[in-house]
Amino acid sequence: MGAGQPNSGGSGEPGPVRLLGDGVAALMAVLRAAGREVIGPTVRDGAIVLRPLKRPDDLPRGWHDRQEAGLYRLDWEDRPTRFAHAAPAQGWKRVLHPPEACVGTAYRGGIASSAEGADAGPDGPCWAAPEASPPLRAFFGVRPCDLAALSVLDGILANPAAGYHDPAYARRRRDTLVVAADCASPAATCFCAGMGTGPGVGDSGFDVALTELVEGDAAVYLARAGSPAGAALLEAVEHRPASDAERAAATDQTVRATKAQTRALPADPRAILARATEHRHWADVAARCLACGTCTLACPTCFCATVEDATSLDGVTAARTRRWSSCFTEAFSYIHGGAVRGTRGARYRQWITHKLSAWYDQFGTSGCVGCGRCVTWCPVGIDITAEVAALSETRPSHRRRGPARRPVDGSATPRRRKDDPPAP
Amino acid sequence: MDAAAAAALADRLTETAAAARLPASLTEGDPWRPRPFRIDRWRRDLSDTFTVDLVPLDGPPLTFAPGQFNMLYVHGAGEVPISISGDPDQPERLVHTTRAVGQVTNAMKALRVGDTLGVRGPFGTPWPVEAAFGHDVVIVAGGIGLAPLRPLIHAVLARRERFGTVVLLYGARTPEDILYRAAVTAWRGRFDMSVHVTVDRATGRWSGPIGMVTKLIARGGFDARDTMAYVCGPEVMMRHAAQALIDKGVAAERLFLSMERNMKCAIGLCGHCQWGADFVCKDGPVFRYDRVAARLAQAEV
Numbered sequence A: 001m002g003a004g005q006p007n008s009g010g011s012g013e014p015g016p017v018r019l020l021g022d023g024v025a026a027l028m029a030v031l032r033a034a035g036r037e038v039i040g041p042t043v044r045d046g047a048i049v050l051r052p053l054k055r056p057d058d059l060p061r062g063w064h065d066r067q068e069a070g071l072y073r074l075d076w077e078d079r080p081t082r083f084a085h086a087a088p089a090q091g092w093k094r095v096l097h098p099p100e101a102c103v104g105t106a107y108r109g110g111i112a113s114s115a116e117g118a119d120a121g122p123d124g125p126c127w128a129a130p131e132a133s134p135p136l137r138a139f140f141g142v143r144p145c146d147l148a149a150l151s152v153l154d155g156i157l158a159n160p161a162a163g164y165h166d167p168a169y170a171r172r173r174r175d176t177l178v179v180a181a182d183c184a185s186p187a188a189t190c191f192c193a194g195m196g197t198g199p200g201v202g203d204s205g206f207d208v209a210l211t212e213l214v215e216g217d218a219a220v221y222l223a224r225a226g227s228p229a230g231a232a233l234l235e236a237v238e239h240r241p242a243s244d245a246e247r248a249a250a251t252d253q254t255v256r257a258t259k260a261q262t263r264a265l266p267a268d269p270r271a272i273l274a275r276a277t278e279h280r281h282w283a284d285v286a287a288r289c290l291a292c293g294t295c296t297l298a299c300p301t302c303f304c305a306t307v308e309d310a311t312s313l314d315g316v317t318a319a320r321t322r323r324w325s326s327c328f329t330e331a332f333s334y335i336h337g338g339a340v341r342g343t344r345g346a347r348y349r350q351w352i353t354h355k356l357s358a359w360y361d362q363f364g365t366s367g368c369v370g371c372g373r374c375v376t377w378c379p380v381g382i383d384i385t386a387e388v389a390a391l392s393e394t395r396p397s398h399r400r401r402g403p404a405r406r407p408v409d410g411s412a413t414p415r416r417r418k419d420d421p422p423a424p
Numbered sequence B: 001m002d003a004a005a006a007a008a009l010a011d012r013l014t015e016t017a018a019a020a021r022l023p024a025s026l027t028e029g030d031p032w033r034p035r036p037f038r039i040d041r042w043r044r045d046l047s048d049t050f051t052v053d054l055v056p057l058d059g060p061p062l063t064f065a066p067g068q069f070n071m072l073y074v075h076g077a078g079e080v081p082i083s084i085s086g087d088p089d090q091p092e093r094l095v096h097t098t099r100a101v102g103q104v105t106n107a108m109k110a111l112r113v114g115d116t117l118g119v120r121g122p123f124g125t126p127w128p129v130e131a132a133f134g135h136d137v138v139i140v141a142g143g144i145g146l147a148p149l150r151p152l153i154h155a156v157l158a159r160r161e162r163f164g165t166v167v168l169l170y171g172a173r174t175p176e177d178i179l180y181r182a183a184v185t186a187w188r189g190r191f192d193m194s195v196h197v198t199v200d201r202a203t204g205r206w207s208g209p210i211g212m213v214t215k216l217i218a219r220g221g222f223d224a225r226d227t228m229a230y231v232c233g234p235e236v237m238m239r240h241a242a243q244a245l246i247d248k249g250v251a252a253e254r255l256f257l258s259m260e261r262n263m264k265c266a267i268g269l270c271g272h273c274q275w276g277a278d279f280v281c282k283d284g285p286v287f288r289y290d291r292v293a294a295r296l297a298q299a300e301v
């Protein structure tokens, strides 16, 4: 296929095209005409968040984010760019794996047959699954780190090899188109380059990939199709083949964005963590961490959830609701007698070890995609890259002397669980 | 774009989106749906422990392997993981023994014959039974840990001739806390099985051993080098018991234990049962000791 031929299918070598006019507005219009709810970045309460977008002006035109450990600021300049920001405050898991979703409603026996949608067993409890068909959506402006996060979530919740799956997630996922966008302006907290997830959009996992370039005082867009659906979308908007200069500008922009990244995880965090199970640095983190769980809420791959019952006043129906939960809470690991991970140090160790080590063993990938959200949104600025660096320093562990199985925060008395019989 | 073109595009998008390649099987099914079971029999085992026999209201009985568990749902109260403690060769009665310790288990304790429970399962890895053919079998239980081991005892006794020496070592807090007392007495009376019970604290006319179950392991009575061992009880008890078995000469790869962690789904979706690189709900609860010994030795994992 000649350079810049508008490609017509998902196969072959898709060459980028240059969208004509306001290509982003045209693409959004086509998506809406095709019945898609378009969800993308927009400014709300001083942060870039993900919301349904009604018009192109809802995109954060001219907004630029400053992110540092424990710090997030938005600045506005009169610039044409809509994507000159890094990862939005929230990940797309909000939509695909919502903070709160009913998994079903249980009906107490006897009355079940009168309850609409419930299986009428002779007695009950009978069960009604929630609405099965999600709206058709298009995610607009998905950053490369978040594209990687979608694939990480798929590996847990919609993985044919996992033995179990979450059909509600899989249905939402199936009915979602993905319009990705290269990152030209990483934040100081970003480390996607080191994780191999960005800042340029890769070859798969999207329907359309956009590159925003600035030409004079206008923003212009290159687009690539990553699926037949993406090709169909591009056919529906005005375009021409991208010029060599435009392609080179896109490549340069990604190279600059890669070089602009200052943060990185140390090499081989798995080996570092494997050596650090009893490192004194856990006590150091424990002294700072508030166990607020913000990092897990902000992280685009953290998937943990609890299920709770809410019973109607007459006691007949019980709605079972799945809610995000965090391994930083005491309740998370509670079993009769006490929490397994009673100290904050143990909870931080659990989280970071899962993200950067156990995740590979379980799901074949890193659980961290380098989006930097946990760094930015931690109220006390705990920084996953800095913590791994500190854990790589070989310092004597607090277990040098003293009894084995001390709590990882180094406190003198091991926490006893009520159930623990006396040591022999 | 006119309406017809938009409709044609809409169809094309639905059919050919990148994510449309997800296997259709992933979008189907309802893993959260509990099956209704009726309580057919209810009996108190100990002051805080009770056993229910359940029969399905909506279809065939649930077949299971020893060591597996179900999620039991009490309407409005919640859902908890409880091991199956009945005979795997008699699946028409689903038997669960539960200790009432909190919200859901206390609500379950208040149910009676004729009431319904929701059941999802069976879940998790089983005790390997056939792997012990031709070998000695040592079963070590602590407290309520005897419940998940009872299906294994049934399975072993049903094929008794396939195994060497069969030993049950059981530790309870006090003589009043001995679970399945009638069954333990019956097992004790058998000539093809040796049963030893110890208590942490003697009361009444107890004249048996006092102390940790590890003491019983040290006494032996089995060919440690040709033994498959199965351990279930509180985590500390399992740690000490595993060490005692290893010290005795049992191979780490012939030692199995059943782990307990908080569970909200049992289907690998909620993350609560994360233990090292495993989900206890689907990679366990039964683990081979050599694969988990390192993390078992660590506090707060």
Ligand SMILES: Cc1cc2nc3c(=O)[nH]c(=O)nc-3n(C[C@H](O)[C@H](O)[C@H](O)COP(=O)(O)OP(=O)(O)OC[C@H]3O[C@@H](n4cnc5c(N)ncnc54)[C@H](O)[C@@H]3O)c2cc1C
Residues within 6 Å of the ligand: A334, A335, A336, B069, B078, B079, B080, B081, B082, B083, B084, B085, B097, B098, B099, B100, B101, B102, B103, B104, B105, B106, B144, B147, B148, B259, B260, B261, B262, B263, B264, B285
């Ligand atoms: C694989 C497996 C098998 C089990 N088999 C049995 C059995 O056969 N008999 C039996 O009596 N108990 C068994 N348990 C323990 C039982 O699940 C808990 O006692 C029960 O969850 C307590 O719930 P609750 O609401 O009554 O207690 P609460 O203290 O009110 O519990 C609060 C929450 O913590 C969690 N939780 C509390 N204790 C435990 C625990 N020990 N394990 C896991 N989650 C817990 C529950 O999710 C519960 O929602 C098993 C646990 C597991 C993981």
Ligand code: SF4
Residues within 6 Å of the ligand: A295, A298, A299, A300, A301, A302, A355, A367, A368, A369, A370, A371, A372, A373, A374, A375, A384
């Ligand atoms: S661990 Fe932190 S940097 Fe890594 S994906 Fe999660 S939020 Fe982003």
Ligand code: SF4
Residues within 6 Å of the ligand: A288, A289, A290, A291, A292, A293, A294, A295, A296, A328, A377, A378, A379, A380, A381, A382
């Ligand atoms: S690391 Fe930061 S965000 Fe995470 S729980 Fe601790 S204080 Fe909260």
Ligand code: FES
Residues within 6 Å of the ligand: B262, B263, B264, B265, B266, B267, B268, B269, B270, B271, B272, B273, B274, B279, B280, B281, B282
């Ligand atoms: S219990 Fe939910 S992942 Fe294991």
